[in-house]
Amino acid sequence: MPAPHPRLEELAQDLPEITAIRHQIHRHPELAFEETATADLVARKLREWGFEVATGVGTTGVVGTLKAGSGSRRIGLRADMDALAIEERTGLPYASTVPGKMHACGHDGHTSILLGAARYLARTRRFSGTLHLYFQPAEERGYDSGAERMLADGLFERFPCDAVFGLHNHPGAEVGSIMARKGASQPATDKVSIRVIGKGGHVARPHLTVDPSVVTASIVMALQTIVSRNVDATQTAVLSVCTLQSGGFYGVIPDEARVELSVRCFDPGVRDLLRERIEATVHGQAQSYGARAEIDYQTGYPALVNTDREVDFAVEVARELLGPERVDPDFGLVTAGDDFSFMLQRRPGCYLRLGNGLFNEPCHPVHHPRYDFNDDNLRTGAAYWSLLVERYLVD
Structure with a gap:
């Protein structure tokens, strides 16, 4: 096996904090447009690390902005924050404390991954350009969603990007593997x-x-x-x-x-x-x-369509981080919808899948009362986002 990428080792020091954040969010799930505590936590952490922060974007959305160097390029990364109206049955020590609500889709993990990347990039600042982090509410709503409201609130006019990227965990695929697909990928x-x-x-x-x-x-x-x-x-x-x-x-x-x-x-x-x-x-x-x-x-949501150039770039970065054997550049269609599709109608970009574990392991599908995001992905995801930013924002 090849040696791990140095970025994975560098993120090790942040892993305890990222994990604690993930478990805190998991204990206190909030449904669509109710993500006030989650948004407050995100905004507080971003401010601590030196980001400019805007709150209340599209109701409960948060945007963090960090600039470094003299580069003119701009990149946007998105994470969703909302939970589902499902009674949790995991029995985990950090299980939901709110009856009838749980993070059954892994948005607690997505938010924590992006915060992990934010922490690392704020500390190292090895990029040149503008980074916007879009923490989005209400992806699960199905209509009048968080992405729609953030865009209606001038997301890309107030916090413009040249390309936008997002990811979703994927039960049924090896933990820490990354998958992408050009063109229409989700319905x-x-x-x-x-x-x-x-x-x-x-x-x-x-x-x-x-x-x-x-x-x-x-x-x-x-x-x-x-x-x-x-x-x-x-x-x-x-x-x-x-x-x-x-x-x-x-x-x-x-x-x-x-x-x-x-x-x-x-x-x-x-x-x-x-x-x-x-x-x-x-x-x-x-x-x-x-x-x-x-x-x-x-x-509801339009089809999610990735642009070829951004898929090629995202796959190249994934291969650099994980090696080609852990990256699938032509992943099959996923029949779950996602309102990231609205962002991709406005900007070029790529929505990736991050393996959450094989089903012959203790792994459950999303929207299942025993589902849990795999904490092993926190470092991988944060390392991937930070490397993607550094490779995109170059002089």
Whole structure:
């Protein structure tokens, strides 16, 4: 095995502090646009280390700025801060102290990694140019998200960058490995809420009702054919029923039922097709039973599209830090959405994946009540960000 990169050794002195920060954030999870304690912690640390700090960006976002040398280039790094409404079941000594909330996606790790890089870069200042660190709220929201609000609050006008980079941990891949992909890498994500309106009544006289449960069951089954029979087989699309609710009392046929869908794809044309077919299918199925349907189609995040030049650069830095055997420059599609896509619509950049552990190890997928970010990644991630900044911001 080759010797570890010196940067990994240099970050060792900061690891206890970074780990303590991560565990503190994990104990006190905050949901979308509630990240006040996390934002305060981030802002305090950045100020201690000599950054210029702006708070309240896009509601609870924080931006730290550090300049060194005379270089004119500018780089932006983003980390998300929000938690999820999930009851934690890890049993860890630093488990969530807030009932019904936990960091089940690793944003506590992402924030701590970026703070680790901030600490190192403030101490060494071996770069020439401007560094902006974007600590973003509300990535998990799915709509009206933290990235959207920060951009609407003038993020790139107030804190401009020539390129923007972000990362997300990836359970199922070796700890400390880095993956990237050119072009569309993560999907557009839409939410569909459907209300099926029938006619309720007594279960003993179903012929006098229009049973919304039966209508909804038919809709759910018909929806399963949309991807398989309408979308080009060479394209990727996902349509999942997330919520199905009907009735609440034994002996009663209800008046209505509700369904919620998650819809994901990578191609704008496929996105339009899915909406057209979902709406036609839902209305057609409802009408065939004498019921009617109301559809609330909520357009969420756009597809996340990495730019080729920035992917090549990010991969080159990863290979320098970790060696080529731990870097995958052509990683497969990831079907989870991320609002970093809004930033990539405004600036060139790259969103990377950082392996969080193989599933045959004690590793759980994100959004699982037993998920935990792997602390072994704190040093790797901080070393990677700091090296990326130094390689990008050169005279």
